Amino acid sequence: DTGVSQDPRHKITKRGQNVTFRCDPISEHNRLYWYRQTLGQGPEFLTYFQNEAQLEKSRLLSDRFSAERPKGSFSTLEIQRTEQGDSAMYLCASSYDSGGGNIQYFGAGTRLSVL
Amino acid sequence: GDSVTQMEGPVTLSEEAFLTINCTYTATGYPSLFWYVQYPGEGLQLLLKATKADDKGSNKGFEATYRKETTSFHLEKGSVQVSDSAVYFCALSRYSSASKIIFGSGTRLSIRP
Numbered sequence: 001d002t003g004v005s006q007d008p009r010h011k012i013t014k015r016g017q018n019v020t021f022r023c024d025p026i027s028e029h030n031r032l033y034w035y036r037q038t039l040g041q042g043p044e045f046l047t048y049f050q051n052e053a054q055l056e057k058s059r060l061l062s063d064r065f066s067a068e069r070p071k072g073s074f075s076t077l078e079i080q081r082t083e084q085g086d087s088a089m090y091l092c093a094s095s096y097d098s099g100g101g102n103i104q105y106f107g108a109g110t111r112l113s114v115l
Numbered sequence: 116g117d118s119v120t121q122m123e124g125p126v127t128l129s130e131e132a133f134l135t136i137n138c139t140y141t142a143t144g145y146p147s148l149f150w151y152v153q154y155p156g157e158g159l160q161l162l163l164k165a166t167k168a169d170d171k172g173s174n175k176g177f178e179a180t181y182r183k184e185t186t187s188f189h190l191e192k193g194s195v196q197v198s199d200s201a202v203y204f205c206a207l208s209r210y211s212s213a214s215k216i217i218f219g220s221g222t223r224l225s226i227r228p
Contacts, residue, residue: 004158033215042119042204042218043159056215091159093216104216106151106159 002026004107006092012113013082020078021110025094032075033104034067035091036060043091049075082114117142121205121219128195129227136190136222138179138205146207148172148181148188149216153202162190162203197226 005024013019025032030051035043046065048056051072061067064082069075079086089111093104122137140148150162150172163172168183177192188205205219 035216040220042206042220043216045215045217048215058215093159103161103164105161108156108158 004092004094004105006090006107006110008110009108010111010113012115014115015084016081018078018080019082019112020076021090021092021112023075023077023092023094023107025074025092026096026105029094029096029105030072031095031097031104032069033093033095034075034077035093037089037091037109038087046077079112082112084114087112087114117146117207117209117217119205119207119217119219121203122222124202124221124223125225126222127225127227130197131194132226134190134192134195134199134224136203136205136224138188138190138219140186140188140205140207142186142207142209144209145183146209148179149206149208150177150179150188150190151204151206151218153204153221155201159204195224195226197228200224200226 007022032049034046037043047067049069064080067077089109091109093106095104118141147166149164151159152162153159163174165172165181171180179188179190202221202223204221206216208214208216
């Protein structure tokens with residue numbers, strides 16, 4: 001078990017460019033979550049997958065954001081036409097429903113800087 | 116809507132001091148409550164949890180008790196160490212499983228040797 005892995009760790013881009021982040025969850029976990037964390041704040045929920053189905057999306061997830069989990073394993077988060085306000089840490093988490101509660105395991109995150 | 120309010124930081128203490136970080140929540144029903152910790156350069160780690168009223172979560176010398184009557188989940192440790200320096204997040208999840216986690220804004224803790 002290598003934990004939740006995110007790639008890249010850092011991304012610097014110019015305003016208007018598209019970026020894509022990848023998340024590899026813990027292998028037996030069927031649930032995958034994306035959060036966004038800005039400086040000095042707690043993480044905010046963006047979206048959630050159970051297997052390959054995207055079951056919930058936050059109002060924070062504008063039309064420029066899209067997430068996929070095509071085979072129920074890894075997930076990608078794409079931001080189109082990036083804006084400076086998109087600069088944040090993007091966190092991925094995964095969990096497995098064993099009846100013991102919603103314990104989510106987090107990756108180290110991808111830090112996005114939009115210039 | 117559901118929310119979590121926690122003590123603002125930064126909090127600076129000397130080694131072996133007693134720690135309390137206050138956390139209160141607003142939610143309908145009976146959410147699960149968590150404390151997560153974020154060490155420098157690392158991802159969020161679950162520190163402890165409690166899933167029903169009067170439950171006490173504990174780990175690494177830290178404790179927190181789910182108080183339904185005061186809607187609180189304060190984090191305590193009797194004797195802090197330099198290695199406890201980190202950012203601590205109080206959080207809730209409204210259902211027993213599958214739901215998003217709602218986090219507080221975090222409290223930065225620094226421990227002086």
